[in-house]
Amino acid sequence: METNGLPNGLSNGLSDGWSEYPSSDEEDGHLTPLEDLVPEFEVIDEDIVLEEETISSFDPERWYPIRLGDFITTRYQVMVKLGYGSASTAWLCRDNEQDTYATVKIYETGSQQAATENNIHRYLRSINDGDDFGLDRLRFCRRSFRINGPVGSHVCMVYAPLCMTLEDVRNRRGGKFSLRLLKSVIYTFMPGVWYLHSMGSMVHTDLHPGNIMMASENVRIWDGFVQEELMYPTPRKITADRVIYKSRTPMIGSDAFPVICDFGKVRVGEGPFLGEAMQDAYRAPEIVLGIPWNEKVDIWSLGIMMWYLFEGKHLFRNGEPNREVTRGAQLARMVSLLGNPPRDFLERSRCSYEFFDEDGNLHPHLQNIENTSLDEEEENLEGEEKEQFLSVIRKMLQWRPEDRPCALNLLLDPWFNLETGADS
Known part of the structure; x- marks a missing residue:
């Protein structure tokens, strides 16, 4: 049977598994905003509702006011906005410690979805017994930590960078997949579904094209993506206390493969x-x-x-x-x-x-x-x-x-x- 949506021994508490980082000019402050380094950009009228603002539950005080060029701790510098969800924004960052790229999701203050997703990732790692069939078709969190914002702390989760969602791919292809592409994509990530169900006793409950993303380890894709943002900056809306950016979607390389993402609504247990x-x-x-x-x-x-x-x-x-x-x-x-x-x-x-x-x-x-x-x-x-x-x-x-x-x-x-x- 289900145990509070999580396996025994895993807590819903945000205090479990997070590293703590204080809020300061050195750690979380606005250092060298990218707006100061790029050509002119389009400014969107303040009356237009944009991106995360379209979410019915959006409360700007609870969302971290990140800007391109900011550092999230001293390790991750924000380069491009990748997207947003019901409780978070996602950013392509330069990982200055590993000299590579990472995706950092910043959750709204007090997000239960962040707590659930973090616990799910910990659980998946704990059950890995060496039989990894399907495991590489799940998007794992590399690490997680908190940063302090204006009205509370925000959970940050770090992932390998991912390209388009299947929804993006569909749109780029005129609204439909070919039959060959459909078979290839579904067959490739299906082992991930099997792993969730059989190895983890988990139900995703939110499988749709927006939660299946194309993964690529080709660093050149991300170098080109950042350069594109520097040369042709995305439009943005500037308010008194924050900047709301339009997301930019990276192209996919020939080595890309689909992975299952977003475990914030997963249910765990035999049911x-x-x-x-x-x-x-x-x-x-x-x-x-x-x-x-x-x-x-x-x-x-x-x-x-x-x-x-x-x-x-x-x-x-x-x-x-x-x-x-x-x-x-x-x-x-x-x-x-x-x-x-x-x-x-x-x-x-x-x-x-x-x-x-x-x-x-x-x-x-x-x-x-x-x-x-x-x-x-x-x-x-x-x-x-x-x-x-x-x-x-x-x-x-x-x-x-x-x-x-x-x-x-x-x-x-x-x-x-x-x-x-x-x-x-």
Whole structure:
């Protein structure tokens, strides 16, 4: 069973596992801002909501006011903004101790996500028994520490630098993956999913294209990336107490490979687990219906992700303001695509009666959803190639979690070894 979302012996407390660094001009201060070293840059109007400001929970007082050129301790100098998440910003830094590059994530003050992610990384290192199949497909934290900000301390986590997310790659390719690229990418990071599930008894719960990134150890990529920022600085918004930068996305080299990132929402334990999880567009039916769930929700997410990357569109809507209001519509859409759920599956839910009758049919007020099917909505393939693709998608998008394959069985699925046309 789950133990507070973490293995026994690991605390949620921020005091565990962190190094401490004081706030001072020497350690955390603004030293040689990069704005003083680069050509003119575009200044964005203060009225425009930018990057992390778009997050509904964003509170500027809780986010560290970093600037390009700053030193995070005396070791890491901030060179380029890589991105932001729901509780952190990510920066490419020059590691002056190792004479290389690193990504440093700076979390908002008091972030529980930072505590969870740090504990997960410690746990993953603790269970490594030498059988590292899949371990290199997980993005590990190199070290972590705190820095002091204006209203409290901030957790910093250091990683090897990573290039694009799969979402970035999709956008660069016109909104869709080719079939060959899809197979290669999914097959390459699938061992990481197996490692989480089998070795770590962990459920990621947040697998989507933004949390799969391309790793590269080619230092020349990062040298060129920094030079690009110096020559063509990114636009930024300047306020009284901080600078908000637009993120810059690095290109990927031929040696890049996908890795699984962001373990802040991981659940640890044998399960089953209870409660909400997953983004709206990736929610498995057992979560929508309030049924206890396990690692098979990740397999559902993978199926949704594969569809999205290849078709260029979501199977289910994302970002709904009220999950309770939209559960019926989401279940009706599932029925339209997958057929009626098995009755024994509905019997596991305490609320299925709100949406289905005793025979497992949708209530009449939900039956006005457009009738469709996976076959009708798949637009890129024909004939046998289409049937083969839909076959593996259907295996992953099963109502009953136990009917979905495990990650290892997916790796062994013959679909990944079928010949496809040349990748564009």
